Amino acid sequence: MKVVEERELKHYKKIHDQLWISNYVVNARMKTEYKVKSLLHYEVSPIQEISVVETKGFGRLLVLDGVPQISTGEGFIYNEMISHIPIITHPNPKKVAAIGGGDSGQAREAMKYASIEEITVVELDPQVTSVCRTWLTPDSYYDKDSRFRVVHQDGIEWIKENREYDVLIIDRPDPVGQAKNLFKSEFYKDVYDGLTDDGIVVFQSGSPFYNTSTLRKTYRSLKELFPIVRTYLITIPLFPSGIWSLIIASKKYDPLDADLSRLQDEDTKYINKELFLSSFALPNYVKEILES
Amino acid sequence: MKVVEERELKHYKKIHDQLWISNYVVNARMKTEYKVKSLLHYEVSPIQEISVVETKGFGRLLVLDGVPQISTGEGFIYNEMISHIPIITHPNPKKVAAIGGGDSGQAREAMKYASIEEITVVELDPQVTSVCRTWLTPDSYYDKDSRFRVVHQDGIEWIKENREYDVLIIDRPDPVGQAKNLFKSEFYKDVYDGLTDDGIVVFQSGSPFYNTSTLRKTYRSLKELFPIVRTYLITIPLFPSGIWSLIIASKKYDPLDADLSRLQDEDTKYINKELFLSSFALPNYVKEILES
Structure with a gap:
């Protein structure tokens, strides 16, 4: 100290x-x-x-x-909701990757699905990964699953060179500094190209209370590329205002038609079958942001 | 200044x-x-x-x-969710009262229902009512509706002397100081007695994130009195942690069977038909609080 x-x-x-x-x-x-x-x-x-x-x-x-x-007190909310929802929406995901999120919490959730053959986390800062392994989740947890790997590279570069993902999880930070590039049209297009023909991607898209433009812009940009785009909400006690939005964009499968019997929720702390669907019910003030 | x-x-x-x-x-x-x-x-x-x-x-x-x-930026969330849900759950409410909530926001929502004949707000501090009228909602809004009145009295005393309410809204503050009495068995029993034989009451029951005992105790106390008790959740950006719980307790009608066509949501900013039902879907960590 x-x-x-x-x-x-x-x-x-x-x-x-x-x-x-x-x-x-x-x-x-x-x-x-x-x-x-x-x-x-x-x-x-x-x-x-x-x-x-x-x-x-x-x-x-x-x-x-x-x-x-x-x-560790509430990270399960974000990690479960950013991973299970796209994974369940796809009927048979094999290749899954997450850009950002050095704690690899999304990967931990993805590991619960036997159909998945490859789980990649792309995290720019190797020191973040290392610190999370030491202090938040023990190394051994990941080491025992051979499907899992971490790549230390800028997600914007990585996505240009990697293809054929069934599910991509864009666990991006807020649009500040370098991270602004993760909110641009070019990046959305690269993500689209990085997916299979029936691939699915999820983006964190900010607080609908104090950051309406991030939500609106992300939604609009994805609507230009994907036939199915849906916003869902979670409440994260750690984040200011609590209310937080995620956007799922899909080439073929609609999350509202997902086969919920596939949900691996035996040991989840947040998600369950009712919550999967109810998280897509939006308050009127959020609908207005998307429609305006 | x-x-x-x-x-x-x-x-x-x-x-x-x-x-x-x-x-x-x-x-x-x-x-x-x-x-x-x-x-x-x-x-x-x-x-x-x-x-x-x-x-x-x-x-x-x-x-x-x-x-x-x-x-004024997000009060609609709390006001709409604490009033429309019990009012819709009852098929024909005539007498509605709210204990607490000097801004009378719940009353404003209740006024949207033509079947209601009497809307009473019981607020201890007349100066709170007066300040809210001046700065948050103009007086005229309430004056034009003859069904509405404010009683300046301690809710704990008031409920002992008033009976036959179809819907009661317990807009209580946190259990600190005098307000602790609004969290006791005796008060819950008085509220039960203040309702008609098919009456419904809703209580604010704290943050399920950092105030688990308020939620658990309220739920248990109401389960001892009422045949139907259900918890629902809202996200209030102003409140620390965002996530907030409300509990509805009912002698006859189940909110999950409510006739949603009655919902007066033409000019609401939060509630709509899907949200009514989805707010009752609880994350696993909240279910555990109720069941433990």
Whole structure:
């Protein structure tokens, strides 16, 4: 802890000797702040500041450049909902890849499906993968499944060179800095080309409460490429405003016609058959964002 | 603003001349903070500190003793979901009352139903009602509907003396201080007695993420009294963690069998027919809270 203090934690703040994570959402002019029980890990990679903290409310929390990413207390919500829904929508997925999401939580969910032969996670920062393995999920969990591999490469480059995926999971960060390229038409086109003729992709598309333009633009861009595009919602306690959108885009299969008997929900903490369908029911204010 | 500063705003904080609302959630060891564009109103009633602020992310915000209660930007979510669901579950409600919720937002939704003959809001603090009328919803809106009245009385006393309600809406605050009595067996029994033989009541029952015991205890207490008890979920961007639970308890009618054609959703911003049903689909982690 002393060593860390000397480096002057860039994205933390200290009040009366108590460390806090502070996440300011410019669009909403609001902050969410988390009291740090202990700072478990801190390092600065060539790409970003990476830290893991222990919290009372969320368990262990991965923080990148000061922004809370995922926690052991509720990470299952995001991981289950971004993976099971596209995987179930496809009747027989064999090749699955995720771009982003260094904790590989989506891969962990994908492993529950016997039909899947290949699970690739594309994560730019090897240090994020390593930190997550040490602090969030033990290495052994992944090592025992030979279908799983991690590629350390920029997702934007990777997608240009890789093809024939049944399911792609675009676990992108918010559109800030370099990540802006993950929100552009060219990227959407590359993703389309990276899928099989009946392939399916899912994108995280921001908070429909304070980030309406990300949701609207993603939806519109995908509608230009894919015959089936549907938005679904999850509530992530860690994220400001809670409400979060995901968009599924599909060349052939409609998630609303999915064979729910395939859902591997014996040990899930969030998803179940009713929730699969109900997550596609949108409040009127979200429908208006998509239609306007 | 100067006058207000002199009084030393009890529940606000000032950073570099910028006013913020800061809401600390003890259970989760987290804070949500909102930047104040302007302080529109401030007063201290015999019961509490009452203020209304203008914000960028949430519009006008009612704050009681430092805790954000409802905003013009997203108050429709809570108001619509706590009122339409019990009202629709009952096939022919005539007498409706709400305990708490000085902004009378539930009453505004109830007015959309022609069958309702009487809409009563029971709010302890007359100054809250008055502030909401001035800053959140104009007086005239309520004055034109003769079915509507506000009673300024403690809900715990009021419910002992009032009977034969078709629908009761218990818009209670969190179980802190005096409000703890709104979470006790005696109150639940009084509410049961205040309903007709086919009456329905709805309670706000806290965040299932950081306040599991409020949800569990409310659910169990109501199961001891009512044959039909169902939990449903909403996402409220203003509330820490976003995810929030409501519990409907009914003597005869099941919300899952409600006649959805009765739903007055022409000008709602949240609720619609699909959402009515889908809000009852619970994530596994919430089911576990109820069953454990």
